[in-house]
Amino acid sequence: MVTRPKSRLETLSERVHHAVMTGTATIECRNLYKIFGPRPKEALAALRENGLGKPDVKAKYDSVVGVHDVSFSVEPGEVFCIMGLSGSGKSTLVRHINRLVEPTAGSIFIQGEDIGLKSRRAMRKLRAEKIGMVFQNFALLPHLNVVDNVALGLELRSLPRDERIATARRKLALVHLSEWDEAWPEELSGGMQQRVGLARALASDPDILLMDEPFSALDPLIRRQLQDLFIDLSRQMRKTTVFITHDLAEAIRIGHRIGIMRDGRMVQVGTPSEIVNRPKDDYVKAFVQGISRLTILAAADIMEPLGGDDAALAAEQHWPVRRPTALLDELIDLTAESDLPILISDGDGKPVGIVRRRVLLRSIQGK
Amino acid sequence: MTPSTDEVIVVQGPLPDRLRNREAAVAVPADSAAAAVIQPAAPATTPRQRFTESFILGPVWLAARGLWYLFVVAAIGELVGLVTAGSAIRRILAGTPGGSALLVLGIAVIVLLRTAFAIIAVRPRLLQLASHDDAAAQQRRRMALGTTVLVVAYVLTLWRFLGPALWQPLTTFPAPPALAPQVAKAIDATVKWAIVSFGAFFEAIRFCVFWLLTGIEAAFVVTPWPVTVIFLLLVAWRAGGLGVLAFAAGSLAYLGLFGFWEKSMSTLALVATSVIVCVAFGVPLGILCAKSRRSNAVIEPILDVMQTLPTFVYLIPAVAFFSIGKPPGVLATVIFAMPPMIRLTSLGIRQVPQTVKEAALAYGAGPLQLMAKVELPLAIPSILTGTNQVIMMSLSMVVIAGLIGAGGLGLDVIRALNFLQTGQGFLAGIAIVLMAMMLDRIVRGSKNAGRGRRQ
Numbered sequence: 001m002v003t004r005p006k007s008r009l010e011t012l013s014e015r016v017h018h019a020v021m022t023g024t025a026t027i028e029c030r031n032l033y034k035i036f037g038p039r040p041k042e043a044l045a046a047l048r049e050n051g052l053g054k055p056d057v058k059a060k061y062d063s064v065v066g067v068h069d070v071s072f073s074v075e076p077g078e079v080f081c082i083m084g085l086s087g088s089g090k091s092t093l094v095r096h097i098n099r100l101v102e103p104t105a106g107s108i109f110i111q112g113e114d115i116g117l118k119s120r121r122a123m124r125k126l127r128a129e130k131i132g133m134v135f136q137n138f139a140l141l142p143h144l145n146v147v148d149n150v151a152l153g154l155e156l157r158s159l160p161r162d163e164r165i166a167t168a169r170r171k172l173a174l175v176h177l178s179e180w181d182e183a184w185p186e187e188l189s190g191g192m193q194q195r196v197g198l199a200r201a202l203a204s205d206p207d208i209l210l211m212d213e214p215f216s217a218l219d220p221l222i223r224r225q226l227q228d229l230f231i232d233l234s235r236q237m238r239k240t241t242v243f244i245t246h247d248l249a250e251a252i253r254i255g256h257r258i259g260i261m262r263d264g265r266m267v268q269v270g271t272p273s274e275i276v277n278r279p280k281d282d283y284v285k286a287f288v289q290g291i292s293r294l295t296i297l298a299a300a301d302i303m304e305p306l307g308g309d310d311a312a313l314a315a316e317q318h319w320p321v322r323r324p325t326a327l328l329d330e331l332i333d334l335t336a337e338s339d340l341p342i343l344i345s346d347g348d349g350k351p352v353g354i355v356r357r358r359v360l361l362r363s364i365q366g367k
Numbered sequence: 368m369t370p371s372t373d374e375v376i377v378v379q380g381p382l383p384d385r386l387r388n389r390e391a392a393v394a395v396p397a398d399s400a401a402a403a404v405i406q407p408a409a410p411a412t413t414p415r416q417r418f419t420e421s422f423i424l425g426p427v428w429l430a431a432r433g434l435w436y437l438f439v440v441a442a443i444g445e446l447v448g449l450v451t452a453g454s455a456i457r458r459i460l461a462g463t464p465g466g467s468a469l470l471v472l473g474i475a476v477i478v479l480l481r482t483a484f485a486i487i488a489v490r491p492r493l494l495q496l497a498s499h500d501d502a503a504a505q506q507r508r509r510m511a512l513g514t515t516v517l518v519v520a521y522v523l524t525l526w527r528f529l530g531p532a533l534w535q536p537l538t539t540f541p542a543p544p545a546l547a548p549q550v551a552k553a554i555d556a557t558v559k560w561a562i563v564s565f566g567a568f569f570e571a572i573r574f575c576v577f578w579l580l581t582g583i584e585a586a587f588v589v590t591p592w593p594v595t596v597i598f599l600l601l602v603a604w605r606a607g608g609l610g611v612l613a614f615a616a617g618s619l620a621y622l623g624l625f626g627f628w629e630k631s632m633s634t635l636a637l638v639a640t641s642v643i644v645c646v647a648f649g650v651p652l653g654i655l656c657a658k659s660r661r662s663n664a665v666i667e668p669i670l671d672v673m674q675t676l677p678t679f680v681y682l683i684p685a686v687a688f689f690s691i692g693k694p695p696g697v698l699a700t701v702i703f704a705m706p707p708m709i710r711l712t713s714l715g716i717r718q719v720p721q722t723v724k725e726a727a728l729a730y731g732a733g734p735l736q737l738m739a740k741v742e743l744p745l746a747i748p749s750i751l752t753g754t755n756q757v758i759m760m761s762l763s764m765v766v767i768a769g770l771i772g773a774g775g776l777g778l779d780v781i782r783a784l785n786f787l788q789t790g791q792g793f794l795a796g797i798a799i800v801l802m803a804m805m806l807d808r809i810v811r812g813s814k815n816a817g818r819g820r821r822q
Contacts, residue, residue: 098729120733128731139726143744153730155740200730210729 032106037063068264081255132201300324303353421488430513448476607812634775653712696773715749
C-alpha cells in the first residue's frame with residue numbers, strides 16, 4: 001500500500017477551500033445539471049423549483065437526469081476520484097469538464113476560465129493542449145500503430161511528424177512499452193492497450209487528466225499493476241486528475257479526495273479517511289463496510305481525549321508515543337507488542353489524545 | 368415482464384413441477400402478468416378439449432391467439448382446398464369425369480390442415496409464439512376479426528366458382544381506362560420539354576463524360592498492348608500476389624488470343640469511367656447520408672428506384688437526352704452501379720465506433736479532422752467493397768449499354784444474339800466474366816493487403 005506525504009493530506013480540505021476562494025482551483029464545477037431528453041429546460045425548471053425526483057422527471061418529461069446540481073473543485077495537482085455505481089452520472093459528469101457533454105445548466109471553470117464561454121475552436125485548443133483523457137474501453141484508433149496512437153493529440157495539433165513521434169516514444173517509455181511502438185492496438189492485451197491510452201493522455205503534457213473508469217475493464221491483477229503505475233506517474237507529474245471509478249477501494253488507493261455520486265447527485269465529498277470514518281448516509285455506509293481501515297484511518301481519527309492523570313501515567317509507565325497522523329497499521333504493531341495504551345502527541349510534543357486497545361480494535365471493525 | 372409460454376405450460380404439468388413453478392412465480396412482483404397466470408381462476412383445458420376446439424374453429428383459433436401469419440397461411444391453404452372441392456362439385460353437377468376424386472382431394476387438404484394446427488394447439492411448445500394469458504375480451508376481438516376476414520374470403524371465392532356470374536368489378540380490378548395513357552402522355556411531354564429547355568445542360572454532361580472516357584480509352588486502347596499488359600500484371604501482383612498475377616495473365620491471354628483485346632480495353636475504359644464517376648459522387652453522397660438523417664431520408668428512396676427500375680426504362684430517355692454512343696452508356700451504367708457505393712460508404716462511416724470518435728474529439732479533433740483522420744480511414748474496407756460492387760455491376764451493364772452503341776464486348780454479345788451465333792456469344796460472354804473476375808480479385812486483394820499490413 002502506498003503511503004502519501006501525510007501533511008499534504010491533512011491540510012488538503014483547507015487548501016481546496018482556499019483555492020476556491022481565491023480562484024486558483026484547476027477545475028471547478030458550479031451547480032451543474034445535465035438532463036437528457038426532449039424538453040431539458042422544462043424538466044430542469046421542474047427539478048429546481050418543484051423538487052421533483054428522478055423517476056418523476058422520467059415519467060413527466062420523458063427525460064433522464066444525468067447530473068443533478070453538482071458542485072466541486074479540484075486543486076492543482078490533486079487526484080479527485082468520483083465514485084458511484086453505473087448509471088449514477090459519473091461518466092456524464094467527467095465529460096462536462098472537456099465539454100464533450102454540454103451542461104443543461106451550471107458552469108465549469110478551468111484555471112479560472114469559464115469554458116462555457118469558449119468558442120469551438122478555443123475549446124478544441126483547450127482539449128488538445130491542456131486535457132488528456134483515458135477511456136474505459138481504451139478507444140485506441142485501430143488503423144494507427146501504437147506510437148501514432150500516442151501521438152494522436154499532437155497530430156491533431158499539426159505538430160511536425162518527427163517531433164510528435166519523438167515525444168510519443170518518450171511517453172511510451174514512461175509506461176514501459178518502448179518495444180511495442182510499431183505494434184497494432186489489436187495485438188496488445190487489455191492492460192497494454194490501456195497503458196498506450198495513458199501514454200496518449202500524457203503525450204501533450206496536459207495540466208489535467210480525465211480518467212473515465214480506466215482500469216474497470218481489466219482483470220484484478222493487471223488492474224493493480226496499472227494502479228501502481230498510475231500512482232507512480234501521478235506522484236512524479238502532479239497532474240490534476242479527475243478519476244472515475246465504481247470501486248471504492250480503488251478510489252481510496254488513488255484519490256486525495258473522493259466524491260461519491262448517486263442518481264446524479266454528489267452525496268459526499270471528502271478525503272478517504274473522512275469518507276470511511278464519517279459516511280454521510282446509509283448509501284455511503286454500505287460502500288464503506290468492506291473497506292480495510294488499516295491504512296486509511298490515522299490516530300487523529302480514533303483517539304480519545306486525555307483523562308486528568310493520563311499524561312502523568314504515560315510519563316511514569318513509558319507509554320509509546322505517536323503523532324496524530326500515525327496510521328492504524330502502525331498503532332497495531334505497537335499494541336501487539338505491548339499492553340500499554342498509546343499516547344498521541346502533536347509536533348511540539350504536547351499530548352493531544354490517547355488510543356487504547358479496545359478503541360483500536362473497534363475502529364478496525366468499523367464500529 | 369411477460370411470462371414465457373414455458374412457464375405457463377409447466378404450471379399445468381405434473382404436481383412437483385407445478386409446485387416448483389408456483390414458487391418461482393411467487394418470487395416475481397405481484398403486478399406482473401406471471402402472477403395472474405397461476406391463479407386458480409384461469410380455466411384449465413384438457414388437451415382433448417383444445418384439439419376439438421381448434422379443429423372446429425380452424426384458422427379462427429389461430430387468429431384468436433394472435434398468430435396472424437399462421438392464420439394467413441392456414442386460410443390460404445383452406446381456400447385451395449375449398450376451390451378444389453368447389454370445382455369438383457361443379458364437375459359432378461355437369462357430369463364431367465374425375466369430379467369425385469377432386470372432391471376427396473379438396474376435403475383432405477382442409478382436414479389435414481386443421482389436424483396439423485390442432486396438433487400445434489395440443490402441444491403449444493411447438494409454437495413459442497402463442498399467447499395463452501390474454502384477456503378473454505381480447506381473444507374475442509381477434510376471433511371476430513379473423514371470422515370476418517374468413518367469411519369475406521370464403522364467400523367471394525366460392526361464389527366465383529359455384530355461383531352465378533359475379534359482379535364484374537369483383538373479378539377484374541376496376542381501372543379507369545384513360546388514366547394510364549394520360550399520365551404516360553404527360554411524362555412524354557415533360558421529357559420533350561426538358562430536352563428542349565435543358566439541351567445545353569445535357570450536352571455539357573455528355574461532353575464531360577465523353578472527354579473523361581476518351582482520355583481513359585486512349586490510355587487503354589492506343590497504348591501498345593504489351594505496355595498495358597505489363598501495367599495490369601504489375602497491379603495484379605502488388606494487390607494480390609502470385610495467384611492473382613497468374614489469373615490475370617491467363618485472362619489477358621484469353622482476351623488477346625480470341626481477338627477481344629481492343630474491345631475489352633474499350634470496355635475496361637467504360638468501366639473505369641463509370642467507377643471514377645461513381646466514386647467521385649458516391650463517396651461524398653455516402654458521407655452526407657451517414658452524417659445527416661434528413662438527406663438520408665431523401666437519398667435512400669432514390670437509391671431504391673435507381674437499383675430496381677428496369678434498365679430499359681431509363682435507357683430510352685437516356686438516348687433521348689444524350690443521344691446514342693458511349694456517354695449515355697456510361698451514364699446508364701452509373702445510375703445502375705452507384706447505389707452500392709453510396710450505401711456502403713454510408714454504412715462504413717456509421718460503423719465507426721462511437722468510443723473511437725469520442726477519443727478523437729477529446730483530443731481536440733474538429734469535424735474535418737474527425738472525418739479525414741478517423742472516420743474515412745476506418746470506413747475504407749467498406750468503401751473498397753463498394754468499389755468492387757460498382758465494378759461488378761458496371762460489367763454486368765456492359766451488354767445492355769452495347770444496345771445503345773457503347774461498343775466494346777457488349778456489342779459482340781448483342782451481335783451474336785441478333786445472328787443467333789451461340790459460339791460467338793459464349794466467347795464474348797466469357798471474356799466479360801474473366802474481366803470481371805480479374806478486376807474483382809485485384810480490388811479484393813488490395814483490400815486484404817491493407818488489412819494484412821496490420822497482422
